[in-house]
Amino acid sequence: MAALNRFSGACWKGVPVGFLNEQLALVSRALHKSAASEVLQIPTREEAMSDRMIAPAEVREKSKIKTLKEMPGPSTLSNLVEFFWRDGFSRIHEIQMEHTKKFGKIFKSRFGPQLVVSIADRELVAEVLRAEGVAPQRANMESWHEYRDMRGRSTGLISAEGEDWLKMRSVLRQLIMRPRDVAVFSDDVNKVVDDLVKRVYNLRAQQPDGLTVLNVNDLFFKYSMEGVAAILYECRLGCLENNVPKETQDYISALHLMFSSFKTTMYAGAIPKWLRPIIPKPWEEFCLSWDGLFRFSMIHVDKRFKDIKAQVERGEKVKGGLLTHMLTTMEMSVEEIYANVTEMLLAGVDTTSFTLSWASYLLAQHPRIQEQIHTEVTQTLGPGTVPTAQDVPRLPLIRGLVKETLRLFPVLPGNGRITQDDLVVGGYFIPKGTQLALCHYSTSLDKQNFPSPLEFQPDRWVRKDSSDRVDNFGSIPFGYGIRSCIGRRIAELEMHLALTRLIQKFYIGMSPLTEDVKAKTHGLLCPGAPINLQFIEREN
């Protein structure tokens, strides 16, 4: 039997009504068979319903379905101690692994009133995601919705649900979901890469050895923000300049507030409204950072809108990218455009910068692999060629580098889904409305999914022949299916072009100032200490 089945209907005395209906349907199908069924002595409906009925194998299998009560998992108390006493919020990825080891590949945890079913098995993750409906829900976004209602703002792709989400997703997916859609941004991103390289020279020059860039994540944060804004706002923000403009600096502060006070913002959702007068800070900070993020997006969207209007008034042809398209077609309202660019910028900066930081760190830790990749780049592109989106398919090791980095350090170590139907997963009945946690960190490091899982092997993603399938649900850092990451191709373009150029220009070495850097969870999986690297210029 497939480990997952869909049921409709509620539970009746612990047995899902849909399940009973299915049994009745099976029996009824048998009863409506012709004479042949009489020869086979199919039982009557009454016989079938009696205790003496020998159920078909499928039905017998279903009767083994267990309830959530029978599912193993840590106690509420141990969870409380783990998270609030032992700072579990910064070790969510490790706790995921520990619980998988202890309780198996499906287990339940309770956080106050919230029950979460965690799934750390690649096949079960695949079944859940493959069986999704048309508008999957990731998690309860009540605090996000409350802020938006309070300020009269719209939801964007991350926070929207149902029809609203479906409408916005269908507009955006036509614009940025395929590699060839984002290839048109290649020149814009390359200009940002030019500035990244300049910035590396500039930062190195400030250090006594003339080689080291301290805390590379700061550099990559600015690169990612500049890159994603070049695409989303069709303008430059000046993040990589020596003097970052004030407006941009304010935005960076709002973004830092959102993430650095991750616990605070988590509590903002978790603290009941009636407690807010007593503990006001989390909710206030949450609103303050959203105000900053929205303000910034609105400035840039309004500016572009004004430019387009002026162009139209002058009788000029309006040309542009993503934002221009959204503003001229108006398939979404202006409020929806504000909300979407705000949420996309929020989703697109730290994710990309952490991945770039880890990728550079891994290259520095593995000089032999770095040389292999450098050889691939120079042999494929020739000396001094600036890579473009069209070159990326010819650089399998660069793609492997990004995939392997995201396998070892999936920025989102776990993803969520709220079940929209009653389901059976891994032999357990899971009622509609249950919060699922898909444990990507555990599956990525599971040796059944990836041999020698702790080793950094970018070439494990290079297909040797057509039968050699290396894509698997063990590592799906961008999610899967209709609700997967809409910015995936933008992120990949930014990372592929930046890494290729850095590898062309520099040998990336470990700085003596960097010790073994462990990952920590801070909303996202990020470096637990500054990564300081040397960028040694190559001679070609």
Ligand code: HEM
């Ligand atoms: C390394 C970079 C990135 C990683 C690893 C990443 C990962 C993810 C993941 C795991 C999800 C949830 C998918 C799911 O629930 O199935 C997601 C959603 C999303 N991401 Fe990304 N992301 C990255 C970069 C970006 C960028 C650059 C943007 C925007 C330009 C972006 C925009 C979004 C949005 C808007 C959603 C919500 C989609 C929806 O609900 O329809 N992401 N991302």
